[in-house]
Amino acid sequence: MTTRRFWVFLEQELGHVHPVSWELLGVARVLASQVAEEAAAAGDEVVVEGVLLGHQVRAIAEMAIGYGADRVYLMDDPVLEHYRNCPFYMGIEAIATKYEPEVFLIGATTLGRDLAGAIATSLGTGLTADCTKLEMGDVKGASQKLLLATRPAFGGNIMATIVCRRHRPQMSSVRPRVFPAPAYDPEARGEIVEESLDVTEEGARACILEFIHAKEDTVDIEYSDVIVSGGRGLGGPDGFALIKELADAMGGVVGSSRPCVDAGWISYAHQVGQSGKTVRPKVYVAAGISGALQHKVGMQNSDFIIAINNDPNAPIFEVADVGIIGDLYEVIPAMIKEIKARKEAQA
């Protein structure tokens, strides 16, 4: 009997978990279930496991079990208090060499990308960046199901499915919000296995002298329930005042398409899409956005999409639940008024 391990890197900084960790536990569980039958026939065991590095972060390991990890490998060491490339990749390399996971998923955050390329190289295996779809599937010539990792290529115009035939683990990075977070189960039971780090402070080869917290605009659009995005159809930077007014009325945040960011109408933190953020709010409003592929890939998983565009053939209408054909400068003020009226009626 062998154990087929589906691994997730649990990302945290200063004890704050990045929610992508839970999203990936959810995907890992789905992938594990896709090989359940094959594994049962072969008498193999299939497990979902988390890998957690940090200092005094045991509580996160416990939470991970609630989000679906059967087991968490915990490396708790003062050297790991702040993320640094060397001790993190070396620590993970050691655990991975010991347990030989089959699949290893890492969030495509700044931290996760810094780490994933280093781990894949140190383990000598393949890594597919920014996957938007993951599946365990049959591949000709392979004795077991392999990870089919699909990602956009050529500026998002084509989807490429990548496989890693012989090398293990099969690694993928996935952006936050591409997959939904699983439900938390307080009854779930699992195991925490402590591992020790074999890297000293000198071995970390980097010393963080200072943290500078940005004073500028640090909007976190990724995890907002409501996003109102404006595009080139706004006609100029002032249009974002109207977008902001609608976002405020709805209790949401402002998003943008890329040309508005490139033109300096609004900061990059607001950009939705392939080269910006992936979002999946409950409500997404796209105003004056044509709906280019690179924009759609970043927002099409939203629960409810309202598009406002004066071109009846705009591709954004293909993904919208409701498409309003009209001038955004007429529709949005009326919408704000309507929302305010409904709010008042409720109060």
Next chain:
Amino acid sequence: MFHALVAIKQVPDTTNIRIDPVTGNLVREGVPAIMNPYDAHALAAAVEWKRKLNGRVTVVSMGPNSFITTIREAIELGADRGILVSDRKFAGADTLATSYVLAEVIRAIHEQDPLDLIFFGKQAIDGDTAQVGPGVAVRLDMPIVTYAVAIRAVDLDDATVVVERKTERWTEVVETPLPALLTCEKDIAEIPFAPLPDLIRSLRYEPEVWTMDGPITFDTEMIGVRGSPTIVYQMGTPPLPEPGEKISAREEGIEAALAFTFKKAQEAGVLQTMIGGAQ
């Protein structure tokens, strides 16, 4: 003397990529090839420090012969030496095989003429993987600072560098021993206008071309398709989502359009969220 190396890649200008609406294929004709923008900024930073510390800059690129134009462009921007690593056997390399070749070349250069700083772009805009830089750092067993936005100080006597790196949460000021590898954001340096002597030199510059035949040797198991664990299994166009319902505010009136929108929102269970989240 300060010695920096910059890894530069030539990429299609993805802002100009089109798909043939009939065949669904990529239209390559007329798509200009450019120096990967992040690499251009990384090069600008290397040249800036070369001028401050009175040193030299070497650039390396792996790819077909057409990449020579990009190496010449690097000379124009202030690089002193350019090496094109080119062999048909390197073709089909994924990021693991690419990082192997680049690391072997950088190691050889470092042995001839020790390097202080190695610059990479944050990512190449054709694949957006951001994997090659960290891979090369691991292979060379060098410390890496990714997402570098500013170099505060380079101290050749102490062999340290202080770099600002920007993450999603904050900016970190990191001190790391030299030699070190940086992957750079565009903020790292502005691309300067080429001084005339560099411009003239670049026109006639012939980069060194390194191949499987020398001057260094590569393990054939580690390069090209054989050295690449990942393969492209399938290509397709993204699936079309189910179209939603449209209403024309012009024909039916704004009021009707909004009433329709709110009704749909209610059916989808998001009406409360839409009017400000109050439950």
